[in-house]
Amino acid sequence: MIINTEQVEAVLMDKAVSGYLIEKETGISGASISRLRNGKKRFGDLSIDTAIKVQEWIDAGGVTN
Template identity: 35%
Template sequence: MKLRDKVQALLDSDATSYAIAKETGISNSTIVELRHGKRKLSNITLKIAERLGEYYDTHQAK
C-alpha cells in the first residue's frame, strides 16, 4: 500500500484525532484540518506523512 493510501485510510478510520496526535507528535489541529478538508493531503510535509504512515502500520496490525 502506498504511503498516501495509508494516510488517507488512517484519516478515514475510527481512530480519534487525539490518539493519533498523542502518539505521532503531530498537532491535533493538523489532523482535524486534514480530516475536514481544510488542509489538503497533497500539501503536508513528508515528515508528517511518514509519521501518519508509521502510525497506520503499527495500529493496522492490532
Template identity: 50%
Template sequence: MRLKEDILKLIESDITGYKIHKETGISESTISRIRSGKIELGSISLDNATKLHAFYKKHKEEI
C-alpha cells in the same frame, strides 16, 4: 501510491485525533484540518506524512 492510500485510510478511520497526536506529535488541530479537507493530504509535510504512515503501519489491524 501506497503511502498516500495508507494515510487516507488512517485519516478516514475511527481512530481519534487525540490518539494520533499522542503517538505522532502532530497537533490535533492539524489532524482535524486534514480530516475536514482544510489541508489537502498532498500538501502535508514529508515529516508528517512519514509519522502518519508509521502510525498506520503500527495500527493497521485497528483500521
C-alpha cells in the same frame, strides 16, 4: 522506508481512529488532523515529515487498516 500514501490518507481520514490518539502517538498536532478531516487542508499539502510519522506509526502496529 516506503510510504504508502493511500494507507496514510486512510488512517488520517478515518474518524474511527481518534485524532487525539494520532496526535499522542505521532506528535502531529490535533489542529492539523482536524483541518484535514474537515476539508480545510488537502492531504496533498501535508509535509513529508507528517507522512513519515504516520507511516512509522502504522508500521509499528499503532493502527491496523
